[in-house]
Amino acid sequence: MSKIEFMQGNTACCEGALAAGCSFFGGYPITPSTEIAELMALRLPKAGGTFIQMEDEIAGIGSVIGASWTGARSMTATSGPGFSLMMENIGYAVMTETPCVIVNIQRGGPSTGQPTMSAQGDMMQCRFGSHGDMATIAVVPSTVQEMYELTAKAFNLADRFRVPTFVMSDETIGHMRERVIIPDSVDIVPRKPLLEGELPFQAGEDGVPGFAKFGSGHRVHVTGLTHDERGYPDTTNPETHEKLVLRLYNKVESKRHEIADYDAVNTDAETVFVTYGPCARTVRQVLHDHPDEEIGHLNLRIVWPFPEDTLKLFPNAKTFIVPELNLGQMAREVARHMSGQKVLSMPKIGGLIHTPAELYAAVEAER
């Protein structure tokens, strides 16, 4: 029997993680993500897991990667400045194909910016923040219910693709309280184990090698250096590097339409809002107040890898409007995939989300 609860977004994040079998949390407190660490500290020991408050975020993500190699589903949670600190080790997780979940409850930046206000200024950082070419996965909840579901889903995606997976939420969703339906159980897609005779970094068709958990007798060497299929460093051979980095990139990017998770409303519309996270709520309010089939809405629950095919679900679209809590980070990504249609960026920074009136006025101006 599922239960109905009234809870905060950050609480739903923990509940989703625990339901998905998260057994290790390593992190460092920062507003507005702190409640996640606090609740994990309360819950994990009782569930047989481990909570550890590390000395900083670099150590937090480091401990999460170490724990992941013992087979644990592991996560950390942070906000802007902490996220920036994690970047080197996030790249390490990409290179070593370490599944882990990184929650970023975004706040206003740059720097310490606005600790208690909302923002979506880190959307490009989770895609391009660490050095080198790489692909990652990012889910973005727009409700507390989605915070629960997408956090759980993030663990499955991380394990399936062996890639760090981000929950790119924000202060609005993290701190709001809403009704949530908690199911009896959530789907759990476990890591594919390394089989006897397979090399630890040799991938089959799907580009994802079997996982050689520490202690299971595979004696695997894990390094962030460019490595061959045995896991041994091979740093000066251009072919080894190209083959490895392309595989790491393609194992995620080639599956982007399969990974995609979205809502498409009023697909015949000429004016279409593209949202992710809290801005979806304002668009829903606009559609509620003006039930007009000429206003379309594409809400992305997964933004990276970017599912550009979802834009084609609106064949009549003349204008795509992208409201977001930054100066137009995803609007640029949407524009990249246009052939003739207009993309109207509606940036907003300062900590508040758009009002329904602001968004409706934008639609009116486009008619």
Added chain:
Amino acid sequence: MSTRVFEKWYREDRLPHIFCTGCGNGTVMNCSIKAVDAMQWNIDDTVFVSGIGCSSRAPGYISTDSLHTTHGRALAFATGVKMANPDLHVVVFTGDGDLSAIGGNHFIHACRRNIDMTVICMNNMIYGMTGGQGSPCTPVGKISTTTPYGAAEPVFDLAELAVAAGANHVARWTSYHTAELTKAIITGLSTEGLSFIEAMVQCPTAYGRRNKLRQVTDQVEWMRTHAMLLQKVRRMEQEGKPIPEEHFAVGEFVRRHRPAMGVRR
């Protein structure tokens, strides 16, 4: 070292290794493997973790599960491994730069937590891998590429730091003192909590070449003649006598039973 131990613990298909001829890191690895073997640990339950540097390449040559991480962060990764599965034995190899510069904070906190692992620092008093820059452990007056007029900053005493921060077992030896070093590592492996073993090593390439210790034997000889038993250092301190220039203490700094984390259940 007997062939049996060598065959059992080393990845033969990884040879030759990257260490320069005469580098002290190989000696410390051999002592460490001898110690681990003496513990009769199961290879499959043993994990080596390291950061970045010449010394941190050590785990890559050992045939256990191993994690070669980011510069300075080995102890953070190792903490995750040990806390998530206390049944695994965790040994960390690190360099003086890796551990004390970029990784200084992780070092202090790993000692404070007193996590049940053994940390072996190969202190060559310089940054070897990047070509010989100064380290927090480069002695005053010594030449490196970033201290061309002689290092001006006081040196970090890593062993004293580990004692103060809370490690249960701390010892320092050199690549000259192989029997003592091996024994200290065995003690470290069998002590609950964090064990820190500082192994002074020669780096003929980056350190010796610039500091009038060109021959491998020169630097080993320098370590032999400048290593002073800890008891003697303590006695001289008590008597208010100055410690002779460039001398350093070797021996067991502490062995105690403070509460530890991540201990095998």
